Amino acid sequence: MAMDRLGRTWRLRVGATLVVFLAVMAALGFVIIPVIEGRQAGLDPFTAICRAFGIGTPGTAAAVTAPARPETHVAWTAPTFAALAAADKTAGATAAQAACVACHAADGTSPDPAVPHMAGQSAFAIFKELRDYKDGARVNDTMSPIAQSLDDKEMADVAAYYASLKPAGLDASHPSPAGPEIEAIALRGDPSRTLPPCAACHAAGAGGPLETPVLTGQSPAYVESQLQAFAKGERHNDTFMGMRAIAAKLTPREMALLGAYYATPR
C-alpha cells in the first residue's frame, strides 16, 4: 500500500514537472525570446511568434551590425581601386616633400638602413601600409602620427609618386652572403617545416595578395627587422596571419640572410 501511494505521488510529481518544464521552455522559445529579438529586427510580436514556429514568409530583417575587428581596414574594393587610379603623383611629390623625404629621401632610397626604400615600391603596398598606420593596424612611433595627418587622397598620391621612381640598384659590391639554402627557402620553401617559398607571394611579377610589397632591392636590415617583428607578433597587419605564421618558422640567421638575399644580385 505504501508503495502504491508512493507510486501515485511520483507519477503526479513527474507529470507536473514535465508540464511546467515544457510550458516554461515553450514560453521562452516561442514567445518571449522571439518577441524581444524580433523587436530588434523590426518584427511585430505576432510575426515574430509565427516565425518561431516556422510559419509565415521570411520578412525583411534589419541589418545587424556587429563590429568586426579585422587585421586591416583596407579592402580592395572598386572605390579603393578608383582612388589609386585617380592618384596624382605631382601632388604626391609635394605631399612627400612635407611628410616623407626627411627619412625616405626625395628619390625614395633611404640612407638609414632601418628605414625602407620606397622607390619602385608597389603603390598598393605603400597605400595599404599608410592606411594601416593611420588605423592603428600597424604601429610605429614615427610613422603613425605622420599617417594620421594624411587623408586617403594624399596617401594615394604619395603612393603613386614613390611607385613611379626608379628603384635603387642592387648592391653588387660584394657577393651575397646568402647561400643556396637561403635561395631554396626564397624560391622553393621548406616542405619539412611547411614553409611556403617567399616567391609564392613576393614574386617578380604577379604574386600573392595585392598589397604584397616588392622585396628586391629593399634594405636588408629593414627586411630582417620586419621578419622579426612578424615572428614575435609585434607587427600584425598581415592578412590571415600569413607573414606571422611564416616568420615564426624562420631562424634569426635565415631572417638576416633573406634580407641580404633580396639586396644583392643573383
Added chain:
Amino acid sequence: MVPARRLVLAYLWTAFTVFAAAVVLGVWQMWVRSPIAAPFSTPDNYYLSVTAHGTAMAYVLTTFFIMGFGYYAAETALDQKVPGPRWAWVAYALGVIGVVMAIVTIFAGRASVLYTFYPPLTASVFYYLGLVLVVVGSWIWCVQMIAAMALWKRANPGKPVPLAMFATVSNAMLWLWTTAGVAVELLFIVIPAALGLTETVDVGLTRTLFSWTLHAIVYFWLIPAYIAFYTMAPRAAGGRLYSDTMGRLSFVLFLVCSLPVGMHHLFMDPEHSSGFKFVQMSLTVLVTVPTLLTIFTIPASLEIAGRMRGGTGLFGWIGALPWREPMVLATGLAFVMLWFGGGGGLINMSYAMNAMVHNTSWVTAHFHLIFGGTVVIMYFAIAYEIWPHLTGRAPVSPRGQCAQLWLWAIGMMVMTVPWHWLGLEGQWRRVAHFDYADPAIAGWAPWVDASVVGGVILLVSAAMFVANLLAFYADATVALRPVPPQRYAIAAHPPARVPAMFNGFGMWNVVVLVLMLCAYGYPIAQSFILPAPQANVHRMSGAS
C-alpha cells in the same frame, strides 16, 4: 559458468575483431589529414575509410557488444536463462550477414557516405540493407531483454528487478525508440531513392528523421558504461553502491531525456524554426541530469570503498582505492575523460556556441572523447571483468590490463585535446586533405602531428587489448583457477521493494511519447503540411 557463454563470446569477439580493424583505419585517417605524407592517400580512399571506421565503431562494435553484454547481464543478474536462446543466434546471424554486406559494399567503393545517412549522398542499397539487418537483429534482442525481465518479475512478484537488468532493459527500450527514426528514413526514403524509385528527396525531412536517432543512439552506446559504473565498479573497489534508487532514476532519465533532443545536431539547418530548436536545446540540458547524478553517486560509492579500506580525510579515500583493479582504474579514467568530453558537449548543445564549433574537428574530438574514451574504456573493463566468467580462466596479474587502460586514456587525451583546439581554429571535419603550406592553416600542423601521436598510442593500446583477451586462452596452464560466479555491486541500503515506476517502464514510455510529440511532432509534420522549400529538395542520382 554462464549458460549462454558461447553466445556471449560470439557477440563480443565479433565486436572486438571489427573494433581492432577499425582502429587501424582510424590511425591511417589521421595520418592522411596530417602534414606527414601517408600511403594510399587519395580523397576516395579517405572517405571510404571514414565510412568503414564509422560503421565499424558506431554500429558494429557497439551493437554487438551491447547485445552480447545484455545476454550476459540477463543470465547473471536474473540468474535465469535467456528466453528463446535460438532467437539470439538468429539475431547474431542477421547481424553478421548485415555487417558483411555493409563492409563488402564499402570496400567495393560503393558506399562512401561517411556512415551517416544524409541524402542526397547515397550509397548502394546493399549497404543500407546490411545495416537494416543489424538493426532487425538488435530488435530481436530488445524483445528478449524485455521478455526476460517480464518473466523474472512474474516469478518474483513484488521484488525489485536487479539494477543491472533494469538498466539493460532501459537500454533496450531506448533502442526501440531510437531506431524508429532511422528505420523510417531508410525504409521509406533512402532505400527507395537508392533503388532509383524516387527522383527527389526532402533532405530537411531525412535530416530530421536521422537526428531522431542520432543523439539517443549515443546513449544506447553509453549505457553499458553506466551499468559498469553502478553495478561493477563499487564491488571491484570493495565497497557498496551508494544508492540503488539513484541508479534507477539515472537509467530512467536516460530513456526519457536522450530522445527528444536530436535537433541540437541541426542547429545550423534551415528547415526548422528557432522555437523548436530552443525547446530541444532546453531538453538537451536535461540529459546532463542523469550524468550529474552519476558523477555524484559513483564517487560516493567509491568513497565508501576507500573509507572501508582505511582511507581518511577529505581526499585520503581516493588514494586508498585499489587502482590496480582494471574496473576501478577504468572508472577513474572514464570519469576524467567524461569531465572534458562532457564540458565540450555542453558547448555543442548550446544553440549560440554551437555555431562556433559546427562541423569542425571540435565535434569529432567531442564524440571520440566521450564514446571512444569514456564508453569504450568501460567496454574494455567490462570485458576484463566478465571474461573469466565466460572462459573459466583468470589472468595471474591484471598488470597488462591496467597498462592497456592507461595507454587508452592517455592516447585518447593526446589525440582529442589538439582536435578540440583545431576545431576552435576552424579546422573542418570530414576533409580528406589539408595543404599545410598554405600560411592560413600552416599553424595547425604541429597540433595535427600531436594528435597523430595520440592515435598511434591508441593503436598500441588496442593491440594490447586483443592480446590481453587472447592471454585468457593462451596461458591455460597458469591461469586455471576457480572463478566465482558473477556478482554485481550491492547497494548500501539494498532495496526490499521499489515503487512500480522504478521497477518497470510503462509510465516512462508514456512520458517519452509526450516529449517526442512535443519535440518532433510539428517539425516532422511541417514536411507534409507545407510545401518543402526548393532548397531542401534534392535530386537523387538513382541506383548506384
